[in-house]
Amino acid sequence: MKRQIVVREHDNATIEAIRTAVDKMVEEIGFDSMTVRDICTEVGITVGTFYHYFSSKNDLLLDRYIRYVSFFENYYEKELRGINEIDALKLIVKKQLEYGNNRVFEIYKRYYQIMIDESDRWSGFRVNTVPMMIENIIKNGQEKGTIANDFSAYEIRSLILSIMSGLPIQYFSGDKSVLSDPGIIRVVESCIESFALKPVQ
Known part of the structure; x- marks a missing residue:
């Protein structure tokens, strides 16, 4: 049990x-x-x-995973629900980077290693709802006409998650400024903005 x-x-x-x-x-x-x-x-x-x-x-790291999912569920409910979808996507990525940057480096690194090794076990305790949260924001934007339909919500979500996953890996491999670099954040925000439907001139 x-x-x-x-x-x-x-x-x-x-x-x-x-x-x-x-x-x-x-x-x-x-x-x-x-x-x-x-x-x-x-x-x-x-x-x-x-x-x-x-x-x-290792369950100390599982505890962090459970708190991570709860943190972003609460953040979505309090800060993101009901706002413009492009702004919501930019905010959730920025918050993700801040969240990682404020962790103790060595335990954050170990957390990622164990999360990969024990992913099936961890999801049995608490499903990571962040990917679905992001996909739902994109779907809502596509339905409301604020986000382009050139790509599926899943494809856009996959790109955003690849960025969110890749930056911590870069952080762990030596670039300790990557999670707080304003230039990188601007590039990520520009990428997200490229999916916005612009008013017809």
């Missing part, structure tokens, strides 16, 4: 303490060198308490 990473309200302090300790220790010794016992010592909890919440060290 799967151990769900869903905490009760009174457990939030322990969960947050574990998350904070992990970020600190990853910066100091790296994710692979860190043990569950190290985490427990840092937080001041027993190993049994750790395993009450997480079934393995």
Whole structure:
């Protein structure tokens, strides 16, 4: 039976303490060198308490994935629903880059590695709704006439996701400024704007 990473309200302090300790220790010794016992010592909890919440060290990264999906679902509902679709696409890409740029580098890198290795298991806990969210924004724009129909919503989505996936890989391979480079952001925004239907002159 799967151990769900869903905490009760009174457990939030322990969960947050574990998350904070992990970020600190990853910066100091790296994710692979860190043990569950190290985490427990840092937080001041027993190993049994750790395993009450997480079934393995890798589940700390699964926890981040679940929070990532929730973050963007909430962002869509609060900031993107109902606004111009081209603006919504630009905002979601910009927010994605900001989200990555604010992560602890070493754990963000490990997160991507484990996400690829355990993608089937992770999707069993929580389906990544971000790709479908982007595709729905594009479909709505095509139906309303704000986004061109030259390409399918799926094809445009695939391009945007390729950019969103490729930039972190470039970040991990040495260019630590790529996620916050305003020039790159402008190029991505120009790419998205190219799908906008322009008024007939």
